[in-house]
Amino acid sequence: MSHTSSSQRTTATPIVLTIAGSDSGGGAGIQADIKAISATGSYACSVITAITAQNTQGVNGILPIPLEMVEQQLDAVFSDLNIQAVKIGMLADSDIIRLVAAKIRHYQPPFLVIDPVMVATSGDVLLQQQAITTLKTELLPLADIITPNLPEAAALTGLDIPQSMADMRAMISALRNINPHAVLLKGGHLEQSSDSTDLLILATGFIELTTPRINTHNTHGTGCTLSAAIASYLAQGNDLTTATSLAKRYITAAITAADELKIGHGHGPVNHFFAGHHHVR
Numbered sequence: 001m002s003h004t005s006s007s008q009r010t011t012a013t014p015i016v017l018t019i020a021g022s023d024s025g026g027g028a029g030i031q032a033d034i035k036a037i038s039a040t041g042s043y044a045c046s047v048i049t050a051i052t053a054q055n056t057q058g059v060n061g062i063l064p065i066p067l068e069m070v071e072q073q074l075d076a077v078f079s080d081l082n083i084q085a086v087k088i089g090m091l092a093d094s095d096i097i098r099l100v101a102a103k104i105r106h107y108q109p110p111f112l113v114i115d116p117v118m119v120a121t122s123g124d125v126l127l128q129q130q131a132i133t134t135l136k137t138e139l140l141p142l143a144d145i146i147t148p149n150l151p152e153a154a155a156l157t158g159l160d161i162p163q164s165m166a167d168m169r170a171m172i173s174a175l176r177n178i179n180p181h182a183v184l185l186k187g188g189h190l191e192q193s194s195d196s197t198d199l200l201i202l203a204t205g206f207i208e209l210t211t212p213r214i215n216t217h218n219t220h221g222t223g224c225t226l227s228a229a230i231a232s233y234l235a236q237g238n239d240l241t242t243a244t245s246l247a248k249r250y251i252t253a254a255i256t257a258a259d260e261l262k263i264g265h266g267h268g269p270v271n272h273f274f275a276g277h278h279h280v281r
Contacts (some may be wrong), residue, residue, distance in 0.1 A: 014041070017047065018231075020047075025263075033194075033225075036228040036232065037231070054120070058094050086231065115227035116147075141180060146184070148190075149233075182240055184226075219258070230247040256272075
């Protein structure tokens with residue numbers, strides 16, 4: 001765990017807040033976030049924005065949490081805990097997006113990671129067009145990094161879903177226009193490629209993060225897990241590029257070990273605790 005002299009209360013436990021929906025199947029959402037934050041060495045707290053009835057085969061129901069209860073949860077954790085990084089996942093509608101954006105502006109956590117969750121692994125669309133617009137105007141510009149997959153990046157930019165690395169690179173300026181500090185454009189959906197390459201798009205330039213493609217159907221919760229791990233490594237004092245690289249290494253190991261788990265009949269979860277009782281790093 002690296003600490004910089006500028007990090008606040010360096011001896012304190014790095015605390016990460018996840019603001020997301022609950023996945024009853026335990027593979028994605030709040031549950032994946034808590035596992036990933038814990039496995040990478042930080043302390044997880046949570047604000048639940050929606051309850052989903054879902055499993056490895058799909059989402060059967062979504063119940064948004066009433067706005068005032070989301071607000072009470074946010075005030076409860078921020079007023080008491082020294083939150084170093086926040087990860088935001090599924091926000092069910094425009095009202096919740098606006099509320100969360102207002103609270104982030106108010107409490108100003110040091111780091112903000114947003115996974116703009118619009119489509120589940122199963123293909124279910126989780127966010128309406130109006131909510132996507134609110135997300136782009138109100139919340140994404142506050143982020144240190146956003147982590148869209150290819151369908152999400154297409155929804156955010158209005159461009160076609162990239163079919164190649166060249167298409168991914170062609171999206172860079174449109175993604176920069178959304179104005180987050182950085183974007184991790186995840187290439188996992190380019191299934192004809194033998195590698196899995198993500199583009200870390202910075203204010204100037206970009207970095208290609210490439211790992212071998214892992215042949216498994218058990219990828220439920222990969223996006224949640226990766227974004228939560230980035231927040232965890234940022235909370236520990238790593239810079240953005242280092243935190244992203246460490247998180248990519250973590251998710252790759254978790255996907256590699258996914259088939260050791262036998263969970264459900266559909267897209268199973270990644271193996272968050274592949275390191276067993278050993279430390280991840």
